[in-house]
Amino acid sequence: MEKRVTFRGWMLPLLLIAPQVFISAVFFFYPAGQAVWQSLFIPDPFGLSTQFVGMGNFEYLFGDRHYRASFYTTALFSILVTLASMIPALFLAVLADRLIKGSGVYRTLLIWPYAVAPAVAGVLWLFMFNTRVGVVSWYLGQLGYDWNHVLNGSEAMGLVVVASAWGRISYNFLFFFAALQAVPRSVIEAAAIDGARFWRRFFTIVLPLLSPTTFFLLVVNVVYSFFETFGVIHTITSGGPQQATTILVYKVYSDGFVGQDLGSSSAQSVVLLLVVGLLTVLQFKFIEKRVHY
Amino acid sequence: MATVTLKDLRKSFGPDEVIHGIDMEIADGEFIVIVGPSGCGKSTLLRMVAGLETVTGGEVLIGGERANDKEPMDRDIAMVFQNYALYPHMTVAQNMGYGLKIAGLSKPEIATKVEAAAELLQLDGLLDRRPKQLSGGQRQRVAMGRAIVREPSVFLFDEPLSNLDAKLRVQMRLEIKELQSKLGVTALYVTHDQVEAMTMADRMIVMNAGVAEQIGTPMEVYETPQSLFAAQFIGSPAMNVLDARIEGGRVMLGDVAVAETGKRAGPVKLGLRPEHVAPDAEGPLAMEVLLAEPLGANTLLHGRLAGTEIAFTASLQGVHLASHGGEAMRFGVDPVDCHLFDPETGHRL
Amino acid sequence: MASHPSGMVEKRGAGLWLTHVLMILGVLVIFFPIWLAFVASTVTQPEIVRPPMPIWPGDQFWENYKAALFSGVNVPVATMLLNSLIMAMGIAVGKIVISLLSAFAIVYFRFPGRIFFFWMIFITLMLPVEVRIVPTYEVIAGFGMLNSYSGLIFPLIASATATFLFRQFFLTIPDELAEAARVDGAGPMRFFIDIVVPMSRTNVAALFVILFIYGWNQYLWPLLITTDPEMNTIVMGIKQMFPSGDDVAEWPVIMATSILAMIPPVIVVVSMQKLFIRGLVDSEK
Numbered sequence: 001m002e003k004r005v006t007f008r009g010w011m012l013p014l015l016l017i018a019p020q021v022f023i024s025a026v027f028f029f030y031p032a033g034q035a036v037w038q039s040l041f042i043p044d045p046f047g048l049s050t051q052f053v054g055m056g057n058f059e060y061l062f063g064d065r066h067y068r069a070s071f072y073t074t075a076l077f078s079i080l081v082t083l084a085s086m087i088p089a090l091f092l093a094v095l096a097d098r099l100i101k102g103s104g105v106y107r108t109l110l111i112w113p114y115a116v117a118p119a120v121a122g123v124l125w126l127f128m129f130n131t132r133v134g135v136v137s138w139y140l141g142q143l144g145y146d147w148n149h150v151l152n153g154s155e156a157m158g159l160v161v162v163a164s165a166w167g168r169i170s171y172n173f174l175f176f177f178a179a180l181q182a183v184p185r186s187v188i189e190a191a192a193i194d195g196a197r198f199w200r201r202f203f204t205i206v207l208p209l210l211s212p213t214t215f216f217l218l219v220v221n222v223v224y225s226f227f228e229t230f231g232v233i234h235t236i237t238s239g240g241p242q243q244a245t246t247i248l249v250y251k252v253y254s255d256g257f258v259g260q261d262l263g264s265s266s267a268q269s270v271v272l273l274l275v276v277g278l279l280t281v282l283q284f285k286f287i288e289k290r291v292h293y
Numbered sequence: 294m295a296t297v298t299l300k301d302l303r304k305s306f307g308p309d310e311v312i313h314g315i316d317m318e319i320a321d322g323e324f325i326v327i328v329g330p331s332g333c334g335k336s337t338l339l340r341m342v343a344g345l346e347t348v349t350g351g352e353v354l355i356g357g358e359r360a361n362d363k364e365p366m367d368r369d370i371a372m373v374f375q376n377y378a379l380y381p382h383m384t385v386a387q388n389m390g391y392g393l394k395i396a397g398l399s400k401p402e403i404a405t406k407v408e409a410a411a412e413l414l415q416l417d418g419l420l421d422r423r424p425k426q427l428s429g430g431q432r433q434r435v436a437m438g439r440a441i442v443r444e445p446s447v448f449l450f451d452e453p454l455s456n457l458d459a460k461l462r463v464q465m466r467l468e469i470k471e472l473q474s475k476l477g478v479t480a481l482y483v484t485h486d487q488v489e490a491m492t493m494a495d496r497m498i499v500m501n502a503g504v505a506e507q508i509g510t511p512m513e514v515y516e517t518p519q520s521l522f523a524a525q526f527i528g529s530p531a532m533n534v535l536d537a538r539i540e541g542g543r544v545m546l547g548d549v550a551v552a553e554t555g556k557r558a559g560p561v562k563l564g565l566r567p568e569h570v571a572p573d574a575e576g577p578l579a580m581e582v583l584l585a586e587p588l589g590a591n592t593l594l595h596g597r598l599a600g601t602e603i604a605f606t607a608s609l610q611g612v613h614l615a616s617h618g619g620e621a622m623r624f625g626v627d628p629v630d631c632h633l634f635d636p637e638t639g640h641r642l
Numbered sequence: 643m644a645s646h647p648s649g650m651v652e653k654r655g656a657g658l659w660l661t662h663v664l665m666i667l668g669v670l671v672i673f674f675p676i677w678l679a680f681v682a683s684t685v686t687q688p689e690i691v692r693p694p695m696p697i698w699p700g701d702q703f704w705e706n707y708k709a710a711l712f713s714g715v716n717v718p719v720a721t722m723l724l725n726s727l728i729m730a731m732g733i734a735v736g737k738i739v740i741s742l743l744s745a746f747a748i749v750y751f752r753f754p755g756r757i758f759f760f761w762m763i764f765i766t767l768m769l770p771v772e773v774r775i776v777p778t779y780e781v782i783a784g785f786g787m788l789n790s791y792s793g794l795i796f797p798l799i800a801s802a803t804a805t806f807l808f809r810q811f812f813l814t815i816p817d818e819l820a821e822a823a824r825v826d827g828a829g830p831m832r833f834f835i836d837i838v839v840p841m842s843r844t845n846v847a848a849l850f851v852i853l854f855i856y857g858w859n860q861y862l863w864p865l866l867i868t869t870d871p872e873m874n875t876i877v878m879g880i881k882q883m884f885p886s887g888d889d890v891a892e893w894p895v896i897m898a899t900s901i902l903a904m905i906p907p908v909i910v911v912v913s914m915q916k917l918f919i920r921g922l923v924d925s926e927k
Contacts, residue, residue, distance in 0.1 A: 003813065005820040006752055007830040013751035017759055020744040023800040027778060028766045034777035088668070095665045102662070108912060109669045112676065115907035117859035117877040120900050124675040127682065133893060135678060138693040169672060174919055186378035189345050194392035194439070195366035204391075208382040231861035235881050256776040257866065265776050273774075280767070 032273070038266035050263075057267035066243060067251070067268075074247040077161060078225035084165035085221055086214075089172030094202070096173075097180040107177065114170035118163075119231030125163035126236045149237065153244030156237045160245050163236060164229045172217055179213040180206070219283045226275065248272055295356030295369065295446035295479055296321050297342065303350030304337055304503075312338055313503045314351065319481070324473055326482045328490035329500035329526070336451055338500070339483045343372050343449050356446055371440035372449040376456065377432045379424040379439075385411070386420040389438045396443075410438040413472070430461045437469070441476065448473065448480040454489065466493060487527050491515070499523045517632075521639040524564045524632055530593060530606050532632070537563040544631060547601070549577045552628040556642050564632035567593065567608040573625030580605050582620045587612055594622070676904070682897035683707070690893045702894060710898040715883040719899050722876040725794075725868075726858055727906070729875055732795035733857035734850050737804045742842065745808035746834055750820070767802040779866050789870040798856075798863060804849055811845050812838065844917070851918045855907045876903040 039057050041050040061067050092110065096103040113121070128136045129149060137147040149155040183206060191201045207214075230249050233239060239246035239254060246254070248268065256265030297319040304312040312334045319325050327335040340346040342353055344365035353360045360368050371392075379388050389410060390403040398406075411417050414434040424432055433453060440448055453469070454462045470493050473480050484490060490497045491511045499506045499514060499522070507514055507523040518524035518532075525531045535546060538560045543550040546563065568591075570578060579599035586593040592613040598605050599621060607624060633642040678697075682690055685700035710719045747753070748760055778797050787793030815838065823833040839846075864878045874882060880899050884891050911918050 003749055003817065003820075005817040005824075007750050007820075007824075007833075009751065009830070010753035012830060013747035013753040013756070016743040016747035019740040020763060020800065020805065021759055023740065023796060024763060024766050026781065027797040027800050028774070029762075031774040031777035031781055034780070035774050038777065092665070092668045095661050095668065098661050099658075099665065102665075106665050106669055108915060110672060111911055111915065111918075112908055113672060115855060115911040116676070116904045117861060117907075119859075119861040119877050120880060120903050121675070123880050123896065123900050124679050127893065127897065128675060128678060132890070133690050133693055133695065135694050135697075166672070166675065178919070184376065184378060186374040186376055187380060189343075189365070190372065190374060190378040190439070191380070191391070192345070193343065193365045193370065193372050194443070195395040196391075197364075197366070200395065205380060211382075231859075231877070234861070234865070252775065253862065257779075262776060269774055269776065 035266045035269040035273070038262055039270045042263040053263070057263045058271075061264060061267050061271070066246075069243065070246050070248055070251045073157075073243070073245065074226065077157065077164075077229075077245070077247050078222050080157075080161040081164045081168070081225035081229065082218060082221040084161055085168035086172050086217055089169045090176050090210075092169070092173050093176035093180055094206075096177055103177075107174075110173050111170045113167040114174075116167055117231060118167065118229055119235050121163050121167050122160075122232040122235030125159060125166070125232075129159055149241075151241055153241055156241055156245050160229070160232050160236050164225060164232045168221060168224060172221070175213055175217055176210065179210050183209050216283075219279060223276070223279050226272075226279075248275075296354075297447060297479060297481070298354040298357075299338075299342075299351070300354070301351035302338070302341060302348065302353060304334070304341060304346060305349045310349075311503050312341075315498075315505050317498065317505070317508060319479060322477045322479055324470070324480045324482065324493060324495045326484060326490040326494035326497040327500060328484055328487060328494075328497055330485060333500045334503040335483045335485075335498075335500045339449055339451055339481055342447070342481060343370060344368050369446040370449055371443050371445040371447075372451065373433075373436045373440050373453045375452040377424075377436040377453075379432060379435055381424055384421050384423060385416060385427070385435050385438075388424070388435055389442050392439065392443045406442045407438075410442045413441070414438050429457050430465065433457060433465055437472070441472070446479065448478050448482075450480065450482040452483055452485065454484070455486075462489075469493070487529065491527065499526055501526070517641065518564070519641050521562060521564070521634045524634070528566055530567050530608060533565045533567060533605050534634075535563045535565070535598075535603060535605075536636070537561050539633075544633070546577070546598075549579075551577045551626060552631045554628070554631070554633065556633060560636050561642060562634040562636050562639075564634060565626055566630065567606045569630035570607050570624040570626050572609065572622060574623055576623045576625030578605075578624040578626065580607065580622050580624060582622055585613060679897045679900050682893055683901050685894060687890075687892060687894055691890060706894040706898045707902070710895045710902065714879075714899070715892065715895065717871040717874060717879070719876060719879070719902055721872060722874050722879040722899075723902060723906075725791075725873060726875040726877065726903075728791055729794045729860070729864070730854050730857035730906075732791060733798050733860075734853035736795060736799040737801065737853050738846055738849060740799065741804035741808050742839065742846075745805050745812055746838060748805075749809055749812040750830065750833075763802045763805055765802075766800060767806070775862065775866060782867055788867050789873045793867050794860075794864055794873075794875070798860065804853070807845065807849060808842065811842060815841060844920075847914070848917045848920045851910055851914050854910055858907050 040052060040054055042053050042057065043050045092106075096106055096110075099106070116124070126134075128134050129147060131137055131148050131150055134147075140147045147155060149159045187205060187209075188201060191205045196204060226247070227249055229247070230253065233245055233247060233250050234253075237245045239250045249272065252265055252268045252272065255261045255268065259265075297317075299315050299317045299319075302312060302315045303310060315338065317325075327338060329335045337346055341348050342355075342360075344360065344363060344367075348361045355368055355370070380391065383391065386404075386407050389407045393403045393406060407420070408417075411420055414437060416431065416434055416438060419427065419431060419435075424435065427435065433456075436453070450469070454465055457465060466489055469482075482489075482493060490499075494511050496508060496510050497514060498508050501522045506526075507519040509519075511527075514523055514527050518527065521534065525534065537544050537546045537551070539545070539554060539556055539558045541558070542553060542555065544552045544554050544561070544563060551563065570576075580594070580596050581599050582594050582596040584595045586595070589612075591611065592609050594607045594609065594613065596605055597603055607622075634640065635642055678695075681696060681699050683706050684703040685696055686702055689695060689700065711723075712718050712720060714722070744759075744763065748756060782788060782793045782797065785793075787796070819837055820833060823837060828836065859877055860875070861878050864873075864875045865881075868874050868878070871879075871882070876899065880896060880903060883896050883899065
């Protein structure tokens with residue numbers, strides 16, 4: 001879409017667009033270019049010079065057992081976070097949609113966690129499951145279950161998944177609720193007259209009509225669990241135990257800043273870049289799809 | 294096929310009562326039109342019969358059985374919605390077959406019934422399309438098809454034609470009426486359009502502000518409207534209503550006697566349909582014509598009663614060439630066409 | 643036709659109560675972590691380290707919050723709150739200003755390189771800061787912007803979302819308005835300030851809510867570039883309050899800090915709920 005009426009001149013628009021272009025260039029394109037460039041080199045052990053290795057860093061990366069494990073961890077993590085945040089959100093949204101009165105109050109309470117930063121959410125959940133003072137872990141202990149996410153990788157994974165999904169429930173709830181409200185009442189009524197009871201209506205009418213929203217949320221939540229959960233992992237597990245919760249973004253950080261392995265870290269950034277690109281393409285496909293109904 | 298009975302049916306939303314007690318017996322196979330202006334409660338009434346709104350007072354009986362607490366699906370009804378309410382993610386065939394599938398019919402049975410309905414509605418070639426790919430009229434037919442495949446006892450229509458253009462509306466009006474009489478199903482049809490009510494109804498309910506002003510055949514309502522509201526709502530152009538009084542057995546409009554009457558003396562509202570006045574040089578009604586609207590078959594004259602500010606409309610057969618206003622005309626009126634109403638209650642005298 | 647406030651289909655009686663009960667249960671579960679943090683911020687350290695900790699608030703509210711706000715662990719929380727506020731405001735205001743300007747240029751002018759710049763901005767949509775942290779860090783270090791507000795703010799200002807949102811909105815402004823402005827003799831900047839900006843008010847407000855929370859909740863970036871505790875933001879500062887090794891954390895103070903860290907964004911979200919939801923839905927389109 002283009003405007004039919006425009007103003008004349010080219011100095012002014014260039015001036016107007018300059019701040020954004022400048023910032024994008026300095027803080028986006030230059031660093032992204034650097035990431036790609038550095039991914040082709042390895043620095044010598046003293047950091048004094050670099051040596052061109054071409055695809056070497058990438059070959060090394062995919063040959064690295066830990067990196068492949070991190071891929072797997074990330075996939076598992078994002079699937080779990082996506083499911084753990086979408087299913088309860090949908091359930092709550094369906095409940096809220098059934099209520100005429102009071103849904104506003106519930107909504108106000110339910111959006112709180114969205115405002116809580118992932119890193120703070122991490123601290124809250126860490127506190128509940130802390131091996132020494134955690135309330136939940138203490139009660140689990142009373143029930144005979146010895147919770148220890150510091151040593152047990154699956155428990156660590158479970159904890160970071162729950163802590164990451166928690167705030168997302170609010171976000172997903174808002175989208176599902178809006179989508180449910182947009183389903184025409186009369187279509188539901190027609191289905192009721194056709195003989196479909198509540199759950200049947202839900203699965204054969206409502207859920208298919210929500211599919212554009214569901215697909216959108218799938219993509220957005222995967223992106224979230226890939227990139228924005230760093231705070232949760234850093235506060236709760238720092239990637240451990242034995243890298244059980246080291247997702248790709250965390251590895252970029254730990255290899256680049258903690259391990260000071262710039263070549264590998266840059267190569268990892270480039271891989272992540274490709275992942276983001278892929279997800280973006282998916283998202284655009286979704287936009288095309290949404291026009292459908 | 295079933296009868297529908299409404300017994301003192303009431304509906305309140307919180308403290309506000311919106312339907313104030315409606316009684317009606319609907320015979321098997323009858324076509325009933327519920328007509329009234331926006332907000333008169335006609336859709337709410339229909340939705341109570343459908344089971345989409347709870348009944349707050351009185352009873353709905355379908356086929357002689359109390360239906361108040363039955364779910365919509367257990368009432369043996371089908372409904373056509375104003376916006377059609379088609380399932381957007383299903384094909385035409387799936388839309389029509391959805392109810393049958395839920396009822397547990399086999400695939401071949403469903404296919405047979407859907408095809409039969411599609412043929413009846415001229416939807417044969419469209420069964421694999423989605424609602425988005427259909428025109429307004431086609432969607433309307435699919436909504437009808439969805440209703441008829443289930444062979445319900447009662448059809449409910451909620452302003453089904455209001456989203457169509459004028460020409461299609463006339464055509465679909467005929468088709469619906471034809472279909473209903475062919476299938477012999479009891480039908481309740483909600484509309485705000487008095488032409489639809491006149492042309493389709495076996496009997497109509499004229500509703501106003503949650504009250505049934507009159508229940509009767511179209512001709513009964515037209516010829517002997519029981520209230521001022523019914524008199525003005527049915528008939529086009531609307532009936533002229535004039536302040537008059539009865540003196541010595543005559544209806545007096547100012548100093549002029551319009552007709553003889555046996556009614557008691559006192560102030561009245563006099564209703565005269567525009568099409569029931571005839572030019573008559575000796576007639577009692579003097580009108581100052583301000584505007585003539587020739588419609589071809591007839592001509593509408595708008596003006597006021599001579600020497601007053603009271604608006605008056607007359608409809609004359611054929612073409613009537615009027616001057617550019619100010620022309621005076623006189624009309625006569627048949628006493629049987631004078632409708633007299635109590636000015637206080639609006640009831641017919 | 644008449645509205646149907648109750649448009650019912652099975653929304654009555656026992657089912658309605660069950661719905662409320664389930665909903666309340668859901669809210670309680672979702673809320674539990676926040677409640678527990680609040681309780682922990684009002685009791686003493688010994689009450690926490692001897693599990694199970696109490697489930698109702700204690701009487702140490704003022705003591706703990708005073709300790710957090712004015713002493714903290716490494717640095718007073720009040721300082722971190724101020725840093726967070728500056729960072730969140732800087733990011734929100736900065737993004738909105740540069741996006742309004744560039745969207746206006748793209749929509750209302752035809753100039754050389756327009757399409758090129760458009761795509762250049764568009765591509766930045768795809769680059770979360772996490773992906774390019776190492777080289778971005780180097781850029782900031784090169785500019786000497788470590789431990790500075792500008793270092794915290796600038797790299798996060800550059801994102802295309804806001805620009806696209808405004809572009810979409812500007813395209814819906816009727817052409818007649820620009821024509822009328824031209825007939826009235828108003829130049830482009832006059833038109834921008836007198837017509838476009840006032841018309842964008844709601845969009846700006848909605849976006850502000852989203853961006854404020856985005857800025858406030860940043861973690862990785864401040865973690866990298868603020869080595870000086872005086873420059874820590876509250877969200878990243880909490881983690882710094884945990885002792886290394888086997889020492890016991892000062893839970894009441896940490897939890898008071900967590901509560902303080904969530905209060906500003908929660909206030910913004912709850913008090914501007916309508917705008918927030920609108921901004922959320924718009925910005926994710």
